[in-house]
Amino acid sequence: MGVFSKLASGIASTIYRPGDNIADEYHKWYYGTLGQTRLTWMGMTCWKSPSDMWNYQEILWELKPSLVVEFGTYQGGSAVFFAHLLRQAGHPFRVLSVDVTHKYLTEDARRDPDVTFMESSSTEPIVAERIRELRDEYPGPVFAILDSDHECGHVLAEMKLLRPLLVPGDYLVVEDSNVNGHPVAPGWGAGPFEAIEAYEREYENDYRHDSDREKKFGWTFATNGFLIRN
Numbered sequence: 001m002g003v004f005s006k007l008a009s010g011i012a013s014t015i016y017r018p019g020d021n022i023a024d025e026y027h028k029w030y031y032g033t034l035g036q037t038r039l040t041w042m043g044m045t046c047w048k049s050p051s052d053m054w055n056y057q058e059i060l061w062e063l064k065p066s067l068v069v070e071f072g073t074y075q076g077g078s079a080v081f082f083a084h085l086l087r088q089a090g091h092p093f094r095v096l097s098v099d100v101t102h103k104y105l106t107e108d109a110r111r112d113p114d115v116t117f118m119e120s121s122s123t124e125p126i127v128a129e130r131i132r133e134l135r136d137e138y139p140g141p142v143f144a145i146l147d148s149d150h151e152c153g154h155v156l157a158e159m160k161l162l163r164p165l166l167v168p169g170d171y172l173v174v175e176d177s178n179v180n181g182h183p184v185a186p187g188w189g190a191g192p193f194e195a196i197e198a199y200e201r202e203y204e205n206d207y208r209h210d211s212d213r214e215k216k217f218g219w220t221f222a223t224n225g226f227l228i229r230n
């Protein structure tokens with residue numbers, strides 16, 4: 001390679017910037033190859049994007065919630081991930097993880113002393129009651145994350161259940177709002193993304209969007225779904 005071509009490739013490698021859709025393409029590749037089903041935290045399956053998990057780590061460290069509410073437990077890996085991080089923060093906390101079935105919950109996850117696993121549909125009034133009790137027992141901010149049934153009506157009902165329970169400054173992540181073409185799984189049907197839209201039509205000032213956080217890694221499973229309670 002001549003001196004000029006070396007110079008040109010050096011310059012190109014420093015100024016080259018792929019188009020913005022590269023992140024969408026990577027997102028589609030990760031989702032389409034079922035990367036989320038192979039992601040683990042300390043050996044425990046977490047059906048997530050690794051960069052979302054990194055974002056959650058940063059949010060938890062900044063927010064220092066005393067209660068994490070997760071709808072959709074599956075094997076329990078993500079609930080344990082939140083507990084591991086919060087133990088490091090060193091203040092009293094609880095993780096409440098709710099799932100309609102404990103069929104997939106692992107023994108490793110069940111052993112975590114700081115996680116309460118509750119078997120119920122997330123939209124049952126008893127879930128709201130439990131959250132209220134835990135808020136009293138663990139005063140401080142709440143980090144809530146919706147990752148259960150991704151049908152629009154169900155997610156909207158979850159958001160409405162949380163409405164009287166969350167207070168200004170609490171954080172809500174609505175996961176899997178990437179489906180139905182945002183940008184994966186086109187044709188999936190109305191899902192979490194549309195639930196956020198419907199909720200905001202009804203209660204337009206409840207949340208502000210943490211857009212910088214959402215855009216930080218260029219792609220997320222929670223499209224439009226990083227919300228801070230006003």
Ligand SMILES: C[S@@+](CC[C@H](N)C(=O)[O-])C[C@H]1O[C@@H](n2cnc3c(N)ncnc32)[C@H](O)[C@@H]1O
Nearest residue numbers: 046047072073074078099100121122147148149
């Ligand atoms: C995507 S998985 C959760 C993944 C888990 N949060 C993780 O990151 O590994 C979705 C879970 O939602 C649960 N689920 C489905 N419908 C539900 C409902 N109505 N209420 C609560 N959980 C539900 C399913 O049983 C399943 O375990």
